[in-house]
Amino acid sequence: MSAVTNRRVTIKQVAKEAGVSTQTVSRVVNERTDVATETRQRVLTVIERLGYQPNAIARSLIQRRSFTLGVVTAGLDYVGPSRTLNGITSNAEVLGYTLVLKELREFSGYDINRILDDLLARQVDGIIWAVTEMGDNRDGFAERLSTLPVPVVFLTMRDRPGLNIVTVDNRLGGRLATQHLLDLGHKVIGHISGPRDWWEARRRKQAWCLALDEAGLTDGDELCVEGNWSSESGGQAIAKLLGRRPDISAVFVGNDQMALGVLLYAHENNLRVPQHLAIVGFDGIPEAEYFWPPLATIEQDQHELGCVAVSELVEIIEARNTESAIEEPKTIRLQPKLIPRASSVSTLSNNHQQ
Amino acid sequence: MSAVTNRRVTIKQVAKEAGVSTQTVSRVVNERTDVATETRQRVLTVIERLGYQPNAIARSLIQRRSFTLGVVTAGLDYVGPSRTLNGITSNAEVLGYTLVLKELREFSGYDINRILDDLLARQVDGIIWAVTEMGDNRDGFAERLSTLPVPVVFLTMRDRPGLNIVTVDNRLGGRLATQHLLDLGHKVIGHISGPRDWWEARRRKQAWCLALDEAGLTDGDELCVEGNWSSESGGQAIAKLLGRRPDISAVFVGNDQMALGVLLYAHENNLRVPQHLAIVGFDGIPEAEYFWPPLATIEQDQHELGCVAVSELVEIIEARNTESAIEEPKTIRLQPKLIPRASSVSTLSNNHQQ
DNA sequence: ATGAAAGCGCTAACAC
DNA sequence: GTGTTAGCGCTTTCAT
Numbered sequence: 001m002s003a004v005t006n007r008r009v010t011i012k013q014v015a016k017e018a019g020v021s022t023q024t025v026s027r028v029v030n031e032r033t034d035v036a037t038e039t040r041q042r043v044l045t046v047i048e049r050l051g052y053q054p055n056a057i058a059r060s061l062i063q064r065r066s067f068t069l070g071v072v073t074a075g076l077d078y079v080g081p082s083r084t085l086n087g088i089t090s091n092a093e094v095l096g097y098t099l100v101l102k103e104l105r106e107f108s109g110y111d112i113n114r115i116l117d118d119l120l121a122r123q124v125d126g127i128i129w130a131v132t133e134m135g136d137n138r139d140g141f142a143e144r145l146s147t148l149p150v151p152v153v154f155l156t157m158r159d160r161p162g163l164n165i166v167t168v169d170n171r172l173g174g175r176l177a178t179q180h181l182l183d184l185g186h187k188v189i190g191h192i193s194g195p196r197d198w199w200e201a202r203r204r205k206q207a208w209c210l211a212l213d214e215a216g217l218t219d220g221d222e223l224c225v226e227g228n229w230s231s232e233s234g235g236q237a238i239a240k241l242l243g244r245r246p247d248i249s250a251v252f253v254g255n256d257q258m259a260l261g262v263l264l265y266a267h268e269n270n271l272r273v274p275q276h277l278a279i280v281g282f283d284g285i286p287e288a289e290y291f292w293p294p295l296a297t298i299e300q301d302q303h304e305l306g307c308v309a310v311s312e313l314v315e316i317i318e319a320r321n322t323e324s325a326i327e328e329p330k331t332i333r334l335q336p337k338l339i340p341r342a343s344s345v346s347t348l349s350n351n352h353q354q
Numbered sequence: 355m356s357a358v359t360n361r362r363v364t365i366k367q368v369a370k371e372a373g374v375s376t377q378t379v380s381r382v383v384n385e386r387t388d389v390a391t392e393t394r395q396r397v398l399t400v401i402e403r404l405g406y407q408p409n410a411i412a413r414s415l416i417q418r419r420s421f422t423l424g425v426v427t428a429g430l431d432y433v434g435p436s437r438t439l440n441g442i443t444s445n446a447e448v449l450g451y452t453l454v455l456k457e458l459r460e461f462s463g464y465d466i467n468r469i470l471d472d473l474l475a476r477q478v479d480g481i482i483w484a485v486t487e488m489g490d491n492r493d494g495f496a497e498r499l500s501t502l503p504v505p506v507v508f509l510t511m512r513d514r515p516g517l518n519i520v521t522v523d524n525r526l527g528g529r530l531a532t533q534h535l536l537d538l539g540h541k542v543i544g545h546i547s548g549p550r551d552w553w554e555a556r557r558r559k560q561a562w563c564l565a566l567d568e569a570g571l572t573d574g575d576e577l578c579v580e581g582n583w584s585s586e587s588g589g590q591a592i593a594k595l596l597g598r599r600p601d602i603s604a605v606f607v608g609n610d611q612m613a614l615g616v617l618l619y620a621h622e623n624n625l626r627v628p629q630h631l632a633i634v635g636f637d638g639i640p641e642a643e644y645f646w647p648p649l650a651t652i653e654q655d656q657h658e659l660g661c662v663a664v665s666e667l668v669e670i671i672e673a674r675n676t677e678s679a680i681e682e683p684k685t686i687r688l689q690p691k692l693i694p695r696a697s698s699v700s701t702l703s704n705n706h707q708q
Numbered sequence: 709a710t711g712a713a714a715g716c717g718c719t720a721a722c723a724c
Numbered sequence: 725g726t727g728t729t730a731g732c733g734c735t736t737t738c739a740t
Contacts, residue, residue, distance in 0.1 A: 008474075008503055008717095010716090010717060010718085011717065011718065011719095012717080012718095020726075020727085021726065021727045021728075022717085022718075022719090022727095023719080023720095023726070023727060023728080024725085024726060024727080026718070026719060027719095027725090027726090030719085034725060034726085035725070035726085036725060036726085039725080039726085051501070053471055053474055053475055054475060054717085054718080055415075055475065055477065055716090055717050055718070056475040056476045056477070057411050057414050057415055057420070057476065057477045057716095057717080057718090058415055058716075058717035058718040058719090058732090059717080059718060059719075060411050060718095060732095061409075061411055061412055061415060061716095061717080061718075061719095061732050061733065061734090062717085062718055062719050062720080062731075062732045063718090063719075063720095063732085064732075066411065068476075071455075076436050076437070076439055076440040076443065077433075077436065077437045077440045077657065079431075079433070082430050082431065082436030082439075083430070083431050085430055085436075085439075086430040086431045086457065089430065089455060089456070089457035090457065090459060093456075093457070093459075098454060098456075098472070098476060099454065099455045099456075100452055100453065100454055100455075101425075101443060101453045101454075101455045102443070102447075102452075102453075103439075103440065103443035103444065103447070105444060105447075117407055118452070120362075120407055121407050121408060121409065121410040122410045122411065122422075122452060123409065123410070123411045147405070149362055230640075231640070231641065231643065231644040232644075235644075257640075257641065257644075260641055260644045260645075261644055263644075263646065264644045264645075264646060264648075267646045286584075286585070286611075287585065287611065287614055287641055289585070290585040290586075290589075290611075290614045290615055290617075290618045291614075291618075291645075292617065292618055292621045292646050294618075303431065362733095364732090364733060364734085365733060365734065365735095366733075366734095374710075374711085375710065375711045375712075376711090376733085376734080376735090377710070377711060377712085377735085377736095378709085378710060378711080380734070380735060380736095381709095381710090384735090388709060388710085389709070389710085390709060390710085393709080393710085408733085408734075409732090409733050409734070411732095411733080411734090412716090412732075412733035412734040412735090413733080413734060413735075414716095414734095415716050415717065415718090415732095415733080415734075415735095416715075416716045416733085416734055416735050416736075417716085417734090417735070417736095418716075
């Protein structure tokens with residue numbers, strides 16, 4: 001059934017055993033039609049007997065095509081990035097590509113060129129840059145990108161002409177959250193944002209600002225405190241916020257973890273949610289549904305994000321190969337959606353606060 | 355600075371430009387000492403100018419060594435597996451190996467041989483099988499393993515002679531949790547287990563059984579209900595358990611998500627935690643600290659699990675290469691630890707629930 | 709210190 | 725239908 005030796009079986013050995021040329025074996029393996037049925041059968045038998053397995057590396061070398069995608073990620077110990085990777089792996093599998101994975105230790109401050117060179121040395125057919133935009137971690141791409149021999153798809157970053165980008169629409173998410181609270185009748189709505197050097201955090205905050213503006217409720221920066229995505233920072237932020245403005249009746253929190261910190265603060269201070277403080281988070285982590293009370297949130301489909309990125313990248317790769325006109329780079333924006341739950345809407349009496 | 359063409363630069367072009375043989379370029383690239391300083395300088399200049407990048411694939415082909423590790427994982431959308439992958443990536447980076455990643459859609463029922471063949475075709479130097487043991491998903495390895503040309507390290511599975519295994523000691527974890535509750539004076543301690551076809555779930559349950567036995571508190575299976583790791587199943591399980599045995603005063607829950615479901619049930623039914631029901635979870639997810647009340651749990655270092663797996667695998671690979679005696683396969687067991695919090699010990703919390 | 713030749717395992721291109 | 729030749733980009737071996 002399978003090989004008995006530890007040395008890998010090559011096409012030559014198969015050819016010799018079957019009494020044909022390596023070419024013929026190659027044809028059989030690649031399911032070409034121009035092989036006599038009888039010959040094919042004989043070769044297949046030998047392949048089976050020796051446990052022959054074509055060497056994908058040798059194949060890549062001559063075909064200048066590895067059917068391999070490079071994936072650069074960061075923060076796999078967080079829910080978002082790992083779900084995205086999940087989407088990437090499943091779609092890559094479907095489309096017949098293997099993944100080479102690089103994880104950055106930090107979200108910024110690394111050497112982009114080293115990473116790219118590493119991936120390119122391995123002859124990947126394309127690259128998915130799945131690290132979220134923050135600080136200046138997109139600098140240095142501009143110069144390099146034009147000379148790259150393979151296409152790159154970026155995840156979660158702001159529009160830049162000439163780049164392929166797939167991202168969740170954070171503006172829309174922030175608007176949905178804020179509008180939801182406005183619709184519930186809240187007049188003083190605070191915001192706990194993620195770190196300001198994160199692009200996603202800024203977009204969510206902007207949307208909150210804008211929605212308040214439009215409702216004629218502008219209050220300046222007094223109503224916003226910056227957290228660092230952690231539950232701990234969420235608790236600290238809400239304390240600060242309520243210290244400043246005790247009249248806050250609702251808060252849009254930049255992610256579910258910080259919202260969890262807000263919930264804990266509320267419990268410890270006998271603040272009833274949502275009667276005294278309505279809360280909407282962001283992300284849609286599975287646990288949120290079981291928080292006490294269950295947390296209203298903006299759900300973003302990070303799995304889908306990864307899937308779409310792979311589809312896009314593969315499409316570009318195949319287009320290049322068939323010499324068809326190169327597509328214009330574009331930005332794809334996925335739509336998050338509001339999940340109302342008991343932390344925003346009192347379940348006992350509809351839309352009732354206080 | 356970097357290449358101007360889209361065609362990748364080869365060693366030949368560099369050689370030609372520098373007026374030397376490809377040999378010499380190879381020597382320079384591989385930092386051999388037997389090159390005249392002057393020649394080296396000239397070659398380096400050309401390399402820089404053309405943006406030459408050695409083709410790792412061609413190198414692998416001739417060296418029969420890819421410096422690549424195959425990683426097979428499943429359930430990346432869960433915290434555990436993604437943290438483990440996080441550990442794997444970081445240590446692989448340190449040790450100079452690139453990762454080829456395969457994610458299985460299911461935890462069992464796939465074709466092991468297809469996955470292995472795929473990885474082997476890509477000439478990986480070793481494989482980390484990071485899929486947790488469940489059902490019969492370890493069947494089919496036995497026959498295949500002996501003929502594999504590369505070593506394999508398995509994660510999270512029971513002892514099997516002849517295999518390299520790295521795992522968290524679930525027995526110890528279960529014991530720590532149960533003993534903690536016993537020490538607090540509880541006499542009727544329930545258990546909500548993970549699905550019985552998961553090896554980890556069975557071990558945790560066994561440890562709970564054993565600890566009760568030793569304390570002379572055996573109650574048979576009446577005190578255990580099986581969940582499916584989800585928060586929802588945790589809520590259902592505790593309802594069932596308390597329906598059967600209202601005298602239960604403490605419960606050891608198989609993971610933190612299910613424990614969250616138990617907490618929600620407690621809130622909804624005005625059960626005070628830990629006064630009416632003490633709870634200990636398992637995993638140590640970061641959110642647990644901010645649950646209400648904060649959840650006592652057994653922390654397992656899944657990141658470390660991945661790190662150790664890589665170290666082991668690389669050690670085996672290098673040992674084989676230097677022809678030194680092949681090490682005996684062994685099992686490495688990492689120790690989880692108890693994190694007591696307000697869900698088990700009331701003195702840690704000065705607040706009341708509403 | 710440097711180069712020439714051979715070959716890793718495979719397939720493209722062309723013969724017959 | 726099938727075999728022969730050549731070569732992908734690199735390193736190994738052996739000359740010089």
